[in-house]
Amino acid sequence: xxxxxxxxxxRLRRLAFFRVTDRTLMMLMPLAVVGSIFQFxxxxxxxxxxxxxxxxxFDKWLPDQIFNASWYACQGVTSVIFGTFGLFTAYFSAQYTxxxxxxxxxxxxxxxxLALLLCxxxxxxxxxxxxxxxxxxxxxxxxxxxxxIGFGTGLIFRFLGTDYHHRHAESAQVIKQRAFNSFRPxxxxxxxxxxxxxxxxxxxxxxxxxxxxxxxxxxxxxxLNLGIFIPLLLLALLLNWCGIGQPLVSLTAGGDSATNVANxxxxxxxxxxxxxxxxxxxxxxxxxxxxxxxxxxTLVILIGILIFIKKNDIARVARWSFIPTLFGSxxxxxxxxxxxxxPLFLLPYIFLxxxxxxxxxxxxxxxxxxxxxxxxxxxxxxxxxxxxATNGNWQALIFSMLLFAFDILLYLPIVKMAKDVxxxxxxxxDEEAGYEYVK
Amino acid sequence: MNMLNKDRISKNRLLLLGxxxxxxxxxxxxxxxxxxxxxxxxxxxxSQMSPVIMIPGSxxxxxxxxxxxxLLNKDTLKKHSLLKIQVKKDGTLKYSGKINRxxxxxxxxxxxxxxxxxxxxxxxxAGWFDEAFAQLSQQYKFNNFKAFGHSNGGLIWTYWxxxxxxxxxxxxxxxxxxxxxxxxxxxxxxxxxKTEMLNDFIKNRKKIPxxxxxxxxxxxxxxxxxxxVPESSVAAGKYIFQNQVKHYTTMTVTGSDxxxxxxxxxxxxVQLIKQYLLENNSGNNIxxxxxxxxxxxxxx
Numbered sequence: 001x002x003x004x005x006x007x008x009x010x011r012l013r014r015l016a017f018f019r020v021t022d023r024t025l026m027m028l029m030p031l032a033v034v035g036s037i038f039q040f041x042x043x044x045x046x047x048x049x050x051x052x053x054x055x056x057x058f059d060k061w062l063p064d065q066i067f068n069a070s071w072y073a074c075q076g077v078t079s080v081i082f083g084t085f086g087l088f089t090a091y092f093s094a095q096y097t098x099x100x101x102x103x104x105x106x107x108x109x110x111x112x113x114l115a116l117l118l119c120x121x122x123x124x125x126x127x128x129x130x131x132x133x134x135x136x137x138x139x140x141x142x143x144x145x146x147x148x149i150g151f152g153t154g155l156i157f158r159f160l161g162t163d164y165h166h167r168h169a170e171s172a173q174v175i176k177q178r179a180f181n182s183f184r185p186x187x188x189x190x191x192x193x194x195x196x197x198x199x200x201x202x203x204x205x206x207x208x209x210x211x212x213x214x215x216x217x218x219x220x221x222x223x224l225n226l227g228i229f230i231p232l233l234l235l236a237l238l239l240n241w242c243g244i245g246q247p248l249v250s251l252t253a254g255g256d257s258a259t260n261v262a263n264x265x266x267x268x269x270x271x272x273x274x275x276x277x278x279x280x281x282x283x284x285x286x287x288x289x290x291x292x293x294x295x296x297x298t299l300v301i302l303i304g305i306l307i308f309i310k311k312n313d314i315a316r317v318a319r320w321s322f323i324p325t326l327f328g329s330x331x332x333x334x335x336x337x338x339x340x341x342x343p344l345f346l347l348p349y350i351f352l353x354x355x356x357x358x359x360x361x362x363x364x365x366x367x368x369x370x371x372x373x374x375x376x377x378x379x380x381x382x383x384x385x386x387x388x389a390t391n392g393n394w395q396a397l398i399f400s401m402l403l404f405a406f407d408i409l410l411y412l413p414i415v416k417m418a419k420d421v422x423x424x425x426x427x428x429x430d431e432e433a434g435y436e437y438v439k
Numbered sequence: 440m441n442m443l444n445k446d447r448i449s450k451n452r453l454l455l456l457g458x459x460x461x462x463x464x465x466x467x468x469x470x471x472x473x474x475x476x477x478x479x480x481x482x483x484x485x486s487q488m489s490p491v492i493m494i495p496g497s498x499x500x501x502x503x504x505x506x507x508x509x510l511l512n513k514d515t516l517k518k519h520s521l522l523k524i525q526v527k528k529d530g531t532l533k534y535s536g537k538i539n540r541x542x543x544x545x546x547x548x549x550x551x552x553x554x555x556x557x558x559x560x561x562x563x564x565a566g567w568f569d570e571a572f573a574q575l576s577q578q579y580k581f582n583n584f585k586a587f588g589h590s591n592g593g594l595i596w597t598y599w600x601x602x603x604x605x606x607x608x609x610x611x612x613x614x615x616x617x618x619x620x621x622x623x624x625x626x627x628x629x630x631x632x633k634t635e636m637l638n639d640f641i642k643n644r645k646k647i648p649x650x651x652x653x654x655x656x657x658x659x660x661x662x663x664x665x666x667x668v669p670e671s672s673v674a675a676g677k678y679i680f681q682n683q684v685k686h687y688t689t690m691t692v693t694g695s696d697x698x699x700x701x702x703x704x705x706x707x708x709v710q711l712i713k714q715y716l717l718e719n720n721s722g723n724n725i726x727x728x729x730x731x732x733x734x735x736x737x738x739x
Contacts, residue, residue, distance in 0.1 A: 055468045268481040306451040319454055326458065374477055384466055391477050392470050 002417070009421050012343050014428070016100060020151055022425075024092040025338040031088065032140075032335035033320050035081035039331070040324035042074035044379025051377040082331065086138040086146035090116040093147045097154020103161040107182040112153035115193030116146055123201040136209070136246070140331060143243030143340065153189045160185040217250035226361055229282020230354055237296055237350045243340050248295055252283055260284065263373040273373035273390055279364050281371075282357075288372040288389050288396075289360040290353035292404055293382025294330030297352050300407045301345065302333055304415035307408075314422065327379050344418050348411060356403055360386075369396045479580070483610055488581040490538075491519075491716065493548045494568065496590025496620075497560075501525050501535070501550035503589070507703045508546050511712065520545045524575075526567040527552045532574060544718060547575065558625075558636040561591060565598040572599075576611055583612040585716050589703055590668070593621025593655075594636070597679060600651075601643040608648060617654040617716045619708065620668050620699050623676040628669035630678075640679045651684040654715050658702045659693040667699035688715075 012018055044050050046067060048059070058067060094112025099105040120137035137145055162181045167174075219232055236248040259278045267273040293299035302325055305318040314337060321332030339345045363369045372389030380388055383404055387397040495503035501523035512518045520539040524532050526549065538545040549571045551564050575581075588596040596616060604613065624630065624637045633641075657673040658665030670691070680687040696705040 051469065055465075055472045265484060268477070268484045271481070303455065306455055310451070315451055319450065322454060322458065374473070375480075380469075381462055381465065383462065384469065387466065388469065388473050392474055 006417060006420065006424075009344050009417070010424050013421065013425055016097070017151060018341070018343075019100065020093055020096045020154065021147060021341050022338070023096040024089060024147060024150070025335050025340065027092045028085070028088060029317060029332075029336040029338075031081055031085065033317065033332035035078055035085075035140075036321055036324040036329040036332035038074045038077040038081070039329040040327050040379075042071065042078050043329065044327040046071040046074055047378060049377060050379035051381075052379060054377055082140040083135060084138055085140035086116055086120075086142055087113050089143055089146035090150040090153070093150025094153035094157070095150075097151050098157040098161065099166075100154070101158040102163050102165060103154075103157040103185075104164040104178055104182055105166065107178065107186065108154055108157040108161070109150075111157070111182075111186045111189040112150040115153055115189050116149045118190060118193035118197045119149060119200060121197050123198055139246075141245035141249065143245070145244070147243060147341075149193070152192070156189050156192070157185045160188050213246050213250050216247040217253065219251060225278070226280045226282050226285065226357065229286070230357070233282070233286060233290075234350055234354060237353065238346075240295055241340060241346055241349050252286060252295075260373075263371065264375065267373040267391070272393075273370045274367070276371045276373050279371040280361055284372045284389065285357045285360055286353065287376070288386035289356045289400060289403060291328070291382050291385070292400075292407070293328055294325040294333065295353075296339070296349040297356075297407055297411075298330040298333045298339065299325050299382055300352075300404070300411050301337065301339060301415065303408055304411040305337070305418075308412060308415050309419050312419065312422075314419070326381050328382065342418075344414060344421060348414055352407060352410065356407065359403065360399070363399055369393065369399050372396075480610075482580045483582045486580050486582050487543050488579055489544055489583050489585065489614070489718065490575075490579070490581055491544065491546050491585045491587055492572070492575075493546060493587040494589070494592030494595050495548065495550055495554075496588075496592050497554055497556040499550065499554060499589070501548045503550070504546070504548050504703060507709065507712075510704070510706075510709045511546075511717075517544075518542075521548065522546070523548045523550070524571050525550050525552060526571050530567060530570045532571055538579070556591065558634070561594050561598055561636070564591075565595050565602060568595055568599055569603045572603075572607075576607060582610060583614050585614050586616040587619070587712070587716060588616075588621060589619045590621060590699065593618030594623070597621075597623075597640055597647075600648070601640065601646045604648070605646060613648060613651055615652045615654070615716055617656065617712065618676070619656045620658050620665055620673060620702050621655065621676065622668040622672040623679060624669075624672040626669065626672065628663070628671050630671055630675055633675075637675055637678070644679050644683050647680065647683050649683065649685065652715075653680045653684050653687045654711070655680075655687070655689045656702075656708060656711060657689070657691045658697040658699060658705070659691050660698050665697060665699040665702070 013022065045052050047053065048067075053059070053067075090112040091109040094115075095105040095109035098108035116138070117133065120134045122132040122134060125132045136142060161184070164178065164181070170178075216232065216236060219228075232251060233248075236251045239245075240248040259281055263273065263276040263278055263281065263284075266276045291297070299322075302318045302322050305314055306322070309315045309318075317336035318333070321330070321336055324330070325333050334340045339349060360369070364371055369386075370390045370393050372386055374389050374391045376385060376389045383400060384397075386400040387393065390396040493504050495501070505521075508519065508521050518539075520542045521536045522538050522545060523535045524547065525535075526532055538547075549568055551567055553560065553563065586596050588594070593616075596618065600613070600616075623640065624632075625634050627634055653676075655673060655676045657668075657670055659670065660666040662670075664670055674689065677687065677689070690711065692702075692705055692707040692711075694707070696702070702708055
């Protein structure tokens, strides 16, 4: 059984698309890690509503100017990195696809980037003739979109481009040749990008996408009970694993719904959250027991890696993205490990949070732990969330620790296999590199 | 290579161990912080108190409303207590009077050491008022209140609502605002000449809460003014409140004591305050059909 899974995964990862994805993710890792560190600083340290700034009473001793300046700086770095993430994704994805088929990779990368911009351009929104883009398509939450455009660009270069091998030193003559050779595939790319872009403008893809996201948002705000929440959550987690993050963000954002307010009011007037009117609110169960820092139990994967993998670059990435993930900023881990589009992590990433939530719901049902009803500040470390949301209930803390340990145990074999797969693929790549041109 | 491995292992373990200790250390202050925050929140939810907070006009002191409160307390069994707070120029508060323990609807007057006129001063006074409000809300933990402002007091209220109220709006609800002879356009009688202050108020009107009831009462000594403030300046309040708050009602009282400075002692005004600003809950203490207590019993 294990062997079959291992072989299937390795075979999957050897497919052109996954090979390109792997390389793209690898190159993007530093961006994502730095971005997530700044996001952590922004949302969990220098935000006036965050746990850290509250329990250390930043408002009492840290001058406003310093606090605000730090907030703006961290917010700016995060927004710029994650807001333009698609551009680099498209660039690297096109580049590595072209390189895989021995075409001009740099030209492909530039074409891919431009194709993405054409797709995201608002053709019908030309007030004052300023450039206007659908920034949502360039955001890290639309990662898959940019990746596919880059991949498509690479494929166009594969079929229309001339063969080219990168060299260490190029003469002016060679460069000229490259430029002329790239006309055909570049034009084809842009033409297709243009058609997609205009079609997208015509059929209001933006509206459709907005409606799609808003569906998740309004569902999230309704704060559904488990039965309706879980199917939506599964879909959102699947999309998140594919690199479309917005639905999950929208679904799990709402906290001020009528049901939550009723729960909080009950808890406040009765001094505890044992018998709140709505004990099985989907989102509050997800926040308390389905996350533990980072969507899809990212933190658990990182701990598994840190325990199990000793000498590997994966362990380094895990260390760097550990603290941000603990506070909920997990993009560094998603891109760097990678977890996104990594077939091995698909099932646990989607289903384990739901298993956790169901276990917690049954514990609530048999009155071993109270429901999570109290307000929780942003930037609360994942494993402490349930403890705080129950106003410091010890049973809830002990249960979340046990659940956390249980998740780590479940993840260990998967992490072990992830390491073996990675070793195998590195080996195969090295073999290839031995007889190919500069890659 | 082996040495390197060992080094890496310990780095991983170190991070895990460090995080574990960090979490434990963090959870201790968090525990106490969260307990006290939730305790605060609970007290506020339970609080039955709904004070009437009053701000006098320029040149007036915290004693300005003494007679008004006497008149309001005259024919009623439920006496309202009166707390007076003077905010000094440096933001410190001087208390006089007190709130009786069982009084759910006390009057709180907030006056200022610097009680001069002018837009620049009104901004300052709104800041001082905010100091007082922050302390009051901390101390008495009320979750709703009613606002009353005479003359420039109404301007301070408006400025405070637009600039400061958002800090409290999650936890404290302003139910009603009554302004009395408030010159929203200062002494300008032509509405086409909007003062800087009125323009600012109109610009930021969206910040005024939508569920607020606003009553603007003006005095009519003659057909144009209450002897000091032009009627059209009072009426300019509609550009701020109308179509923003739930109800915006204007009323004009005439006859004796309709002069600007006499308004707070005007019998009609006292009636209006009783009728519109205060809670008309004479039957509140006597449950009508006993439904409420039973519901409470069930929960217990």
